[in-house]
Amino acid sequence: MHSQLDRVSAFVAVLAYIVSGYPSAAQDSDTVICGGFVQSEYSLDYSKIEVHLLDKHGNLKYQTGCSANNGNYEVPIFDKRGDFILTVHAPSGISFEPDQLMLHVDGKNDPCSKQENLNFRFAGFSCSGRIQSAGSAEGPAGVAIKLSDSKGKEVASTMSEGGGRFQIKRLLPGTYTLEATHSQFQLVQPKLSVVVAQENVELPDQSLVVNGYSLTGNVKSSGEPISGVSFLLYSKTAKPSDVRGCEKPELKENQAEVGNLQYGTLLCSVKSDSAGKFTFRSLASSRYTLVPEYAGGSTKYDIEPAFHEFTVNHEPVEIAKLFEVKGFTAYGSVLTSKNGQGIASADVYINNTLTTKTDKKGQFQLDKTITGWYKVEIQKEYYDFPTVYTKITPTEAVIPPVVARSMMVCGSVTTLRPLNRMVSFDAVDVKTGMSRDTVVRDGKFCILLEAGEHKVSIFDAPQNSKEQKLVFSPAEKLIQLKDFPITDLVFEQVLGTVSGQIRCINVCPKDLRVSILTGSGENFVKVEESLENKAVGFFKFSNVDLGMHVIKIVDSQSKRSCWDMVQKTIELTVTKPSVTVGFIQTGYVFEIWSSHDTMISYKLAGEGKSESPETATIKGKFTELCLPKPGQYTIEPRSCHKFEQDSYTFDTENPGKLSMQAVAHSTNISVNTDDDKMSFKLRIKKSSDGSSSILSPSGSPRQITPELFQYNFLEYFAANEDLTVYPSSETLLFKPIQAELSVTDNCEKNTLVLEAFKGVLITGSLVPPVADADVTVTTEDDVLRGKTDSSGNYSVGPVARSSLKDIAVEKRGYQIHRVKGTNNFKTVKLSEIRIQTLDANGAAIPGVLVSISSTAGVRTSNLTDASGTISFVSFAPGDYVVRPMVKEYKFEPSSKSITLTQGQTAEVSWNGIRIAYSALGKVSSLGGDPEVGLVMEAVSKPPCPQMQEECVTGNDGHFRISGLKAGCDYEVRTKSGELGRFDIQWISPANRTIKMGTDNVVGLSFLAFRGFNEAEFTGRIETTKEFLPTLKVCLYRADRPDEAQQCVSFTVNPMFYLNAVPLDNRAYFLRLESTLSKKDFIYSPSDVPITANVTFRHIVLPFSASRRQLEPEITPGTMWVLPLIFVAAALYFKRDTVSPTVLDIVQQLSGKIAGRNAGGKDRRKAASSTSTATTPSSNEASFDDYLSGGPTGGVKKRKTVAK
Known part of the structure; x- marks a missing residue:
């Protein structure tokens, strides 16, 4: 009833407030409205115009469109104060005056607060277009654009920019004349009429076109200009119609164009003038190649560069590089003989420099040649040429042919193994009988021979008598050497043959092989089965080197057979190049491997029971036996070990290594x-x-x-x-x-x-019966456990009767007490509360903190498990309040009340609504180790309101930042100033921006870079050498100012170094102390505060001290000092006229006065330092000294005579 009255009263109050009239939002709220008009005398489409509100940093705060009817706009300023910028945004090219307004809003005196109009006036449209080069969509920059009204008055001007683009703004509606000009080229139509009506003007393509741009260059020879040099212009992209102001090539009948495979189509040409300058007046924008040509009589001159590639863009081109005439062209040839063929690809050396190569016909060309004597050398593999000296001039530009002097004869020598001694190749000229030879190296030989007929052969003469002389085929060969070298001569070593017979027990294995080991290595052949007897096989080795060799049987399945001899040695000689050998099989190899020592028995399958199996002992890992008969054997291990199989089989037809593990x-x-x-x-x-x-x-x-x-x-x-x-x-x-x-x-x-x-059994029962209760029987030596059955009975044991100590029974949710004097127990069931938390889809919500409290003071809490459930047991009857809490879910209602009776089990459930999500990731070091204890935070970004959540990385480096709102962007980073560790200097990346949706964001990864974890302090004392040994520097913690952490004393070096301290941001201070007495010196200790927040710091500590000045004391003796000084001065200056007796009296009197003064001071200043002693130091003079000239002998006494 009261709540309904309250609602009615609130409604009446609000209604009265509205009826009485409330202040406008612009006056009393925190919002100020800025408004005005976009004004124009001409027709504008206001719907396309917007007004933007920016803060002073240029960030957009609000934007709005203008009224389509009258251009009115309004923007709110919510903070009511600050500096802002109002800008008007219209289609490109439309201008306003002003284009922006600066506002300082104070909520009182600014135009917005005073509701004044802030207007923008239309200033005009724009005219834009592009200067274009012919055949291109773009054009040159720097073209002057002038706009004049109907009376010829210039109203605006501009210059074209990159690509030829230009724009002229602030043009009111009307008719204008546009003119485009440039000092170096002309446009096809330089003037246009432009009409500005109710929108911007964009000139159509090809309105302002430049036909082409000029190309200029120069040609000289030895610094002098050359006239009459032709420059041919080629292009692969431009057409003849794209060029003007040059001579077009003459075309033959039905010829469309003159072309060049390398440069493209010949467009036109020009010649250089008397100043050596050439000019192409108009070239369209394209890619070109310029080729110079110059000839006089039959001589062609060389010009550098031979061609020049360039591109005409949108401006005239001047070739900066000079074309220069470098010389003329000379020609020569290289022949096999005087009337022979030309030699191609020969290297031509001119004056010891490789200059060119001969072509397919043996001819060569020398460019940039000047008149003079030349040394011509020809080099070509397999040829030898003479050196030619010749003079070359423009009239004698052909070099005499260079003829080959000799040609190479090459070949190879084939042997079974590399030669370890010298073998030579001999050649005898059939016509002259002259002989030449060369050494065969690595089986190859080459020799230069003159053209003609030669007999050639290979000669071998071993120096060691034990070495067999090699015989080669052919023994001798006749060759004809004419126009070409010979490079394919072949001589082969004469070899022998080894053959033999194999006798097997049954049938020879199909993959049986025989090997021969020679000096060149080991070779294998397969044993061929005899057609008549399968127990006999044959083998043969051909092309065997002469000498001693080893022949042996090779079983491809690793020694499958036993033989009378596994290998034999044979010898091949020149007189006996063929040898026959034989091998006989004695059994079959049985290889067995056992992981442990064992005895085995083996028996051939098919043998009768009367036949006893053979036995063998396997010692070590591997044993080899020889079985005399072929067939399948059964092998059984006999030992204390159990093998993978109780028995094994071995078949001689399919042999292999038998392994027993x-x-x-x-x-x-x-x-x-x-x-x-x-x-x-x-x-x-x-x-x-x-x-x-x-x-x-x-x-x-x-x-x-x-x-x-x-x-x-x-x-x-x-x-x-x-x-x-x-x-x-x-x-x-x-x-x-x-x-x-x-x-x-x-x-x-x-x-x-x-x-x-x-032993004995322990038995008992629970009343009332409780099944599955845990029973624990404790003895002196052991703890036995059991459970009650469905009747509540239990039986545990046996146990030693004398060792029984205790019997206990437990079950969750029950109070169980032992009946005194028996093994029976009484049970009481307690109350229980079961909670389940589910999301809106019915899925479990784990990790919900559930709190239960009661008026009786009971308070407990725990987290739901992976299934979203948690059970609380052992509650006494009473009233309880259950409240679920988790960061990312909202539960309705927030709590529930429960009344429990004796033994009752209450079930409570909630369906939570997901209101936030989490960001999960890991922080690790550069080496992959987890970083523990770092504070990670997520800070919301606009447009979401300012929000921040944080967490600390765990032992595995992982973190989970929860409570992040969906639809918001967050910046995840380490929390500023709270890294959690001072040995980490930075994190990479410094931050990561995430967008929260309706699910968690996972996989965020950060790398932590460690720095030093200690702070070091060094320093220097600024003082004099006199005070340095009296000083020491001590380091104190700010929280322990009376306990020095470490101290450093000084002798002669003013530098100091302190032991490193942890880089933990702790506050310290350095104190400079001295042993000087403060009674004699004036100084004060200096404290310098420092913080362990950087890895290194150097401190300079100044120290200065001054000696105290003693205050003068007036004594009776001091009253005589002043008169005595005057008397002494007078006596000194009149010492020649004063008797010695008077001087002695004065000295004695002054000594007594000084002694009395000193004695009084000593009695009053007994504790004073030696600086107050009356005895003069070595550097001080007494009153007597001044009178007598001592002690340094300044004024000596003179004897005087009394008058």
Whole structure:
């Protein structure tokens, strides 16, 4: 009732406020409205015009369009104060006056607060267009554009920019004349009429076109201009119609154009004038090649460069590089003989410099030649040429032919192995009988021979008599050397043959081979089966080097057969180039590998039972046996090891290495007991896979003594298997209660002994019955556990009767108390609350913090698990409040009240609405290690309001920033000033911007770069050498100003270095202290504050001290000093007329006065330093000294005579 009255009262109050009239938002709210008009005397489309409000930094705060009817606009300023900029935005080219307004809004005296109009006046349209080069969409910059009205008065002007673009603004409607001019070229139509009406004017393409641009250059020879040089203009893109002001080529009948494969189409040409200058007046924008040509009589002159490529863009081109005439062209040829053929691709050296190569016909050309003597040398593989000296002039530009002097004869020598001695190639001229030879190197030879007929051969003369002389084929050959060298002569070594026979037990293996080992390596041949007898095979080696060789049987399946001899040595000689050898099989190789020593038995399949198997002992890893008969054998290992198979087979027809791997080893477990009729079980658990096996006694135990029996269990387990043996029995106890055994591959070590003796069972019950309650029985040696059955009964044991200590029963949600004097228990069921949190789609929400409280002071909380549930048990009856809380979800209602009765289970559920999401990532070092303890934050970005969430990286470097609103952009970064560690200097990237949607953002990765984690302080003392040994510098912590952390004293070096301190941003201060007495010196200690926030800092500490001045004391003696000084001065200046007696009196008197003064000071200043002593120092003079001239001998006494 009261809430309804409250609503009615609030409604009446609001209605009264409205009726009475409320102030405008512009006056009382925080918003100021700025407005005005976009004005024009001409027709404008205001709907295309906008007004923007910017802050003083240029950031857009608000934008609005103008009224289509009258150009009115309004923009709000929400902060009511600040500096702003109003700008008007219209289609490009339309101008306004002003184009922007600067505003200072104070909420009172500014135009907006005073509701004044801020207007923008239309200033005109624009005229834009482009100067274009012919054939191009763009044109030149720098063209002058002038616009005149109908009376010829210039109203605006501008220059074309890059690409030929131009624009003239602020043109009111009317008719204008546009004129475009340039000093270096002309336009096809330089004047146009332009009409500006109600919109911007854009001139159509090709309105202002430049036909072309000039090309100029110069040609000289030795610095002098050359006239009459032709310059031919080629292009692959331009057409003849694109060029003007040059001579077009003459075309033959039906010829469309003159072309060049390298340069393109010949467009036109010009010649240089008397000043050496050439000019093409008008070239369209394109790519061109300029080729110079100059000839006199039959001589062609060379010009550099031979061609010049250039591009005409949108401006005249001047070739800066000078064309120069460099010389004339000379010609020559190279021949095989005087009337022979030309030699192609020969290198031509002119004056020791490689200059050119001959062409296919053996001719060559020398460009840029000047008159003079030349040395001509020709080089070509397989040829030898004479050197030619000749004079070349423009009238004698042909060099005499250069004829080959000799040609090369080359070939190869083929041997079975590389030659280790000298072998020569001999050539004898048939006509002259002259002989020439050369050494064969690496099986190759070459020699220069003159043209003619020659007999050639290979000569071998071994110096060692034991070496066999090599014989080659052909022994001699006749060759004809005429126009071309010979490079394909071949001589081959004469070789021998080795053949033989193989005799096998049954059938020779199909892949049986024989190898021969020679000096050049090992070669193999396959044994060919005899057609008549398959137990016989043949082999043959051809092209065998003469000498000693080794022949051996090769079984492709790794020694599959046994032989009388595996290998034999034979010798081939010149007189006996063929040898025959033989091999006989004695059995079949049986290779067996065993992981452990074992005995094996083997028997051939098909043999009768009366035939006993053969046995063998396998020692070590590998054993080789020879089986005399072919067939399949059965092999059985016999040992304490269990192998992968109980038996193996070996077939001589399919031989191979037999491998036997032991997979388990015998393990003996013994149980000793005093009863031969015991019932028990052994559970053996393997650590490798957690599996268990159960062993029970079978048969009678072995009696060791009349009162001792032993049960033995033999099992096999893998090596390195860790076993745990759990003995169990309803009546027996075991010692130990469990045992561990690590299995090795040594069977003798795999033994375990247990002892068994009788025990008792612990039984009891729960009232009322409770099933599945945990029962714990504690003894002196062990803790046994069990559960109650459906009737609430339990039975645990057996245990030793004397060892029982305690029995306990527990179950969640129950209070269970033991009945005194019995093994029975009384149960009371407690109340329980089960909570489930789901999202809007019914999916579980894990990690929700659920809090439960009561008026009785009960308060507990916990997080929901992965299924979104949590159970709270053991509550007493009463009233409770349940409240779920999680950052990214909203729950309605926020809490629920529950009344629990005795033993009740209450279930509560919520459906949360997702209101925020998380950003997940990781921070790691450059080496990939996680960075722990860094504060990461996410700060919202506009347009979302300012929001910030943060978290700290965990031990694995991962972080999760939760509570981020959907639809907002956030900047994720390390929190400023709170890195959490001072040895990390920066993070890369410094920040990452994320856009939150309706899901978490994952995979954010940051790299942390470490710096130094210590701060070092060095310094220097600025003082004199006198004070330095009295000083020391001490470092104090600001929070412990009376406890010096470290100190440094000085001798002669004013520099100091302090031990490094942690880079932890801690405050310190340095104190400079001195041992000088403050009674004698004036100084004060200086403290310099420093902070350990940088890795290095250098400090300069100045020190100065001054000696204290003693205050003068007036004593009776001092009253005599002044008169005495005057007397002494007078006596000194009149010393010649004063008697010695008077001087002595004055000296004695002054000494007494000085002594009395000193004695008084000593009595009053007994504690004073030696600086107040009356005895003069070595550098001070007494009153007597001044009178007598001592002690330094300044004024000596003179003897005087009294008058």
